[in-house]
Amino acid sequence: xxxxxxxxxxxxxxxxxxxxxxxxxxxxxxxxxxxxxxxxxxxxxxxxxxxxxxxxxxxxxxxxxxxxxxxxxxxxxxxxxxxxxxxxxxxxxxxxxxxxxxxxxxxxxxxxxxxxxxxxxxxxxxxxxxxxxxxxxxxxxxxxxxxxxxxxxxxxxxxxxxxxxxxxxxxxxxxx
Amino acid sequence: xxxxxxxxxxxxxxxxxxxxxxxxxxxxxxxxxxxxxxxxxxxxxxxxxxxxxxxxxxxxxxxxxxxxxxxxxxxxxxxxxxxxxxxxxxxxxxxxxxxxxxxxxxxxxxxxxxxxxxxxxxxxxxxxxxxxxxxxxxxxxxxxxxxxxxxxxxxxxxxxxxxxxxxxxxxxxxxxxxxxxxxxxxxxxxx
Numbered sequence: 001x002x003x004x005x006x007x008x009x010x011x012x013x014x015x016x017x018x019x020x021x022x023x024x025x026x027x028x029x030x031x032x033x034x035x036x037x038x039x040x041x042x043x044x045x046x047x048x049x050x051x052x053x054x055x056x057x058x059x060x061x062x063x064x065x066x067x068x069x070x071x072x073x074x075x076x077x078x079x080x081x082x083x084x085x086x087x088x089x090x091x092x093x094x095x096x097x098x099x100x101x102x103x104x105x106x107x108x109x110x111x112x113x114x115x116x117x118x119x120x121x122x123x124x125x126x127x128x129x130x131x132x133x134x135x136x137x138x139x140x141x142x143x144x145x146x147x148x149x150x151x152x153x154x155x156x157x158x159x160x161x162x163x164x165x166x167x168x169x170x171x172x173x174x175x176x
Numbered sequence: 177x178x179x180x181x182x183x184x185x186x187x188x189x190x191x192x193x194x195x196x197x198x199x200x201x202x203x204x205x206x207x208x209x210x211x212x213x214x215x216x217x218x219x220x221x222x223x224x225x226x227x228x229x230x231x232x233x234x235x236x237x238x239x240x241x242x243x244x245x246x247x248x249x250x251x252x253x254x255x256x257x258x259x260x261x262x263x264x265x266x267x268x269x270x271x272x273x274x275x276x277x278x279x280x281x282x283x284x285x286x287x288x289x290x291x292x293x294x295x296x297x298x299x300x301x302x303x304x305x306x307x308x309x310x311x312x313x314x315x316x317x318x319x320x321x322x323x324x325x326x327x328x329x330x331x332x333x334x335x336x337x338x339x340x341x342x343x344x345x346x347x348x349x350x351x352x353x354x355x356x357x358x359x360x361x362x363x364x365x366x367x
Contacts, residue, residue, distance in 0.1 A: 004194040004286045087272050091208060094279040098201055155216055162209035169202040176198070 010096035014117045018092040021121050025085030028128070032078050043074045046135035053138045073139050077131025084124035091158075092120040095165060103168055112161050112168075119157030126150025196282035200303055204279040207306050211271025218264050225264070229257040232320035239323035256324045263316030263331075270309035274343070278306035281350055289353045298349050305343020311335035 009015075032039070047054050047067055054070060056063045095116045103109040126146040133142030195201065218225065233240050233256045240256055242249045281302050289295045314335045318327030 004196070006192040007195050007283065087276075090276050091272065094276055095205065095208065098205060098279075101195060102198075102201070151216075151219070155212070159209070159212050159216060162205065162212055166202065166205045166209050169198060169205055173198045173202060 005101075007097050008101040010093075010100040010113060014092065014096045014113060017117050017121050018089045018096075021085050021092070021124070022089035025082050025089065025124070028078065028085065029082040032075075032082065039074075039078070040071060043071060043135045050136065053136070053141075070134055070139060074131050074134045077127050077134065081124050081127035081131065084127060088120040088124050088158075092117055095120075095162065098169070099165055102172060103165070108168075112164060115157045115161035116165075119154045119159075119161060122150055122154030123158060126154065192287070193283055194286040196286040196299065200278065200282045200299055203303050203306060204275050204282070206275075207271050207278065207309065208275035211268055211275060211309065214264065214271060215268040218261075218268060225261065226257060229260045229320055233257065236321055236323070239321070239326065241323065252324075256319055259319045259324050259328065260316040263312045263319060267309050267312035267316070270312060274306045274308055277343075278302055281347065284354070285350060288357055289350070294349075294353065298346055298353070301342045301346030301349065304339055305346050308336065308339040308343055311339055 044067060047070055048056070051058075054066055056066060096113050099109060099112045099116060103112055126149070129150060130142050130146035133145055136142070137145065230253060233253050234242070240252055242252060282299060285295055285298045285302070289298060311331055315328060315331035318331045321327065322330055
């Protein structure tokens, strides 16, 4: 068998972050199932305590529909945290391995690995924040906060680093 | 740390994880990057995507069977737009998953498959399979241009089934190679 070059290991702190993210995703998924009733009760209680934010009018038929819609989004936020954290943990391991192996210039490599790791780990937390904010601030306000605090900065970092990595691999392929 | 000489883990000696060819690494990174970017674009451009999809349904009124009856047409339009948006969502999730699958499976091929031709065949199948998510982009476009049912059928027949089959055959081939390796390792070695 012709010896192909070996992969290089990314820094251990990167692997630790990726594994912790996957652990959080698994714990989050399990908690969603185990504490579904408690979580729903908590979110409903907070929403009832802030009727003006959710547009509750005191008419049962109207309010129940609004509460149901918000609770569906609350549940969706937790689910999206679960699946994105699982996926991004693996994306961090795969992409930082490629960067550790194929990015040769010393200043570029740590910067790219940091962007991939911090961006990948931070982005899913935005869904957790969104879910937590829905009962206090409503769906749209909560979404806007999560977007500016997590999705745009961390998701943006990941996207920039991924296209940068793709450009580096393309250059290496062309120069061979 | 390397295991001691007396310790032999089950399944054979330890191996280094080897890197597949650069072209395959590039495809894996590109598919993941497209998946991430597609997800962000879907979220940021949702109203624009919906407007565009509605306009394309109206421009292809015959393919969608619009009759000029507002109630019926609205129902047809919203089903078509929903299907197109679902296609974009499937593109995002499948691209993230299949980019990773290509990365990990091609690493396994590079590390454990001995024959050069078998390796090349598995690389080709797995790389074609990783392009499966592009089928969902075709699905979204085809739904809007050809009508919902005809578009879904065309995307499935010409893109999703061939690329998905390539992924399945490639993965099955890799499983066969791994089985052969496990059997070879289990065979007692000659003194």
